[in-house]
Amino acid sequence: MQQLSDKADRLLLRALQDNARLTSGELAQMANLSQSPTWRRVKQLEDAGTIKGYHAALDRRALGYSVLAFVLIGIDHQNETSSQAFVQAVSEIPEVVQFHAISGQADFLVGLVARDLDHYSELLQRKLHRLPGVRQVQSHFSLQEFKGQMADLPVPLD
Incomplete structure (x- = not known):
């Protein structure tokens, strides 16, 4: 398991966990970084397996599973x-x-x-x-x- 390098990684993970549709520009602004380093950090977190994937959260009830x-x-x-x-x-x-x-x-x-x-x-x-x-x-x-x-x-x- 990869150790998170700093507060910025935690902030990026928290933001993506809340909303995986954020753009790298939006993430960069939230983390007080420029876009390229933000993208590299996210890519490193993906490559290390810390970010396992992205998905849509479906409402089971809306799909008929009460x-x-x-x-x-x-x-x-x-x-x-x-x-x-x-x-x-x-x-x-x-x-x-x-x-x-x-x-x-x-x-x-x-x-x-x-x-x-x-x-x-x-x-x-x-x-x-x-x-x-x-x-x-x-x-x-x-x-x-x-x-x-x-x-x-x-x-x-x-």
């Missing part, structure tokens, strides 16, 4: 083969927008979106319960988002 669920999943065995099969299968479900291996009683945390509770029930019965090695599934539904909104994550587009 349900946001966090699903704790325990699997039977935590060996490389079974874990890889599980990870591959979960990664292929379009409605999965977050996926983490976690510590604690469950092995994985899956964040997914669904059009409604009927759609979620279908995902649960036809996909999640049928994943390789699933031992336990526990669902939690988001009632309200305050910070770290799901707009930052991809939404499946049919």
